[in-house]
Amino acid sequence: MRETRTALAAWHLQHSRPECLVxxxxxWQPVARQLDLLASRFGxxxxxxxxxxDSLATEDDALAQLRDSLAFHLLRACVWWQVDFSPRAVTGLSAPKFMEHAHRHTARHVDDETMLDVMTWQHYMHRADSGHIMVTGTDPLYRGNTTIVYGIDGHRGFRFGMQRPGQPLAWNDITHxxxxxxSLNARALHCLIETECAAIGEWDQAREEHIQAARHHARHFHIVGQADPVARYARALEQFSRCQSRFGRFAFENIVNHMAFAVAHAAHEQGLSLAELLHQGDGHPVSPNMVDSLKRRAHAHVTTGTDPLRQAQYVAMLNRVETGFALSGGQ
Known part of the structure; x- marks a missing residue:
């Protein structure tokens, strides 16, 4: 048993570092997958x-530090994407116990201590001062001579600035x-500055569609197990169908897949076929194509939106859910 734990610990020390997960x-990295990776690996x-x-062995300091680092980054990711986060619901720990792990990490890393402070209490910031901004990093994907810089201000809002060679950094006034x-606003402005591109409409659409997607991101940890999964899936599918931008379609496809997984999970929990649950949801006729599409989307969520360490159990669950059509491509 101890040998197994040692091997697992060595694997996690190599593969579960936050910089590998988020x-x-x-x-353009799926929000759902990164959140699931952080929550799963922390657990x-x-x-x-x-x-x-429990075995009275000496605690592996490197493993304990990894645990604490994952706690901090799970918290940071939830603030970064404005995701509702209940430590007890997500990790099984009370908020004070969870924060002990995050604080142990920040006690060892001054930059992360500053990041935690700016995201929470702002002891080191001029609170409510939109002009006091902590730089968080630069955009790794920009092209051209103008650098995109990101920060968080005294309102805990996300900001961006532009810096041209030989010129001071100029922060945009809008708080996000x-x-x-x-990021979407920054890239729209960067596109205009660098190329005077005609694709500015694409960015405008992406920003509007992200506003809708962000509402789903906020509920990430509530999507599976929430009430009315069929109605929520249908609404997300309808929103997806109206997306015009490439980014909007990317974001909503991941959201719809997550919603489909939630429907399949509800069917499994209630002992119903997918067809039965869909029919209960809105009373409309259900076709084999509708059910097969939903099940394919649920499988896609497992592949692209979850921790690979949990995928086998999710696939097994999906395989146990019947479609409700004997001649369907599923069960």
Whole structure:
């Protein structure tokens, strides 16, 4: 047993570092997948630490530091994308216990201590001062001579600025509720500055569609198990059908897939076929194509939106859910 734990610990120390799991400055990485990775790996690493403690073994300091780092980054990611986060619901820990792990991490990393402060109490910031901005990083995907810089201000709002060679950094006046909103606005302005591009309408659409997507991101940890999963899936599918921008379609496809997984999970929990649950949802006729499409989307969510360590159990669950059509491509 101890050998197994040692092997697992070594694997996590290599593969579960936050920098391997989350890309804060790339809005093209699925939000759902990154959140699931952080939550899942925190739980797995914490379980290994707890097992060592229960066996009276000396705690592996590197593993404990990884656990604490994952706690901090799970909290940071939820603030970054404005996701509702209840430590007890997501990790099984009370808020004070969870924050102990985050604080142990920030006690060792001054930059992350500053980041935690600016996202929460702002002891080091001029509170409510939109002109006091902590730089969080630069855009890794920009092209051209103008650098995009990101920050968080005294209102805990996300900001961006532009810096041309030989010129001072100029912050944009608009405060955004989450990083993706700031990033989309930054790239729209950057596109205009660098190329005077005609694709500015694409960015405008992306910004509007992100406002809708952000409402779903906020509910990420509530999507599975929430009431009326069929109605929520239908609404998300309708929103997806109206998306005009490439970014909007990317974001909403991931959201719709997550909603489809939630429907399949509800069917599994209630012992119903997908057809039965869909019919209960709105009373409309249900076709094999509708059910097969939903199940394919649920599987797509597992593939693109969840931690690979949990995918086998999710696939097994989906395979146990019947479609309700004997000749369907599913069960």
């Amino acid at each position: 890309s804060y400055f790339d809005p 797995a690493v914490k379980a290994l630490c707890d097992a060592e403690r 509720p989450d990083f993706i909103a700031a």
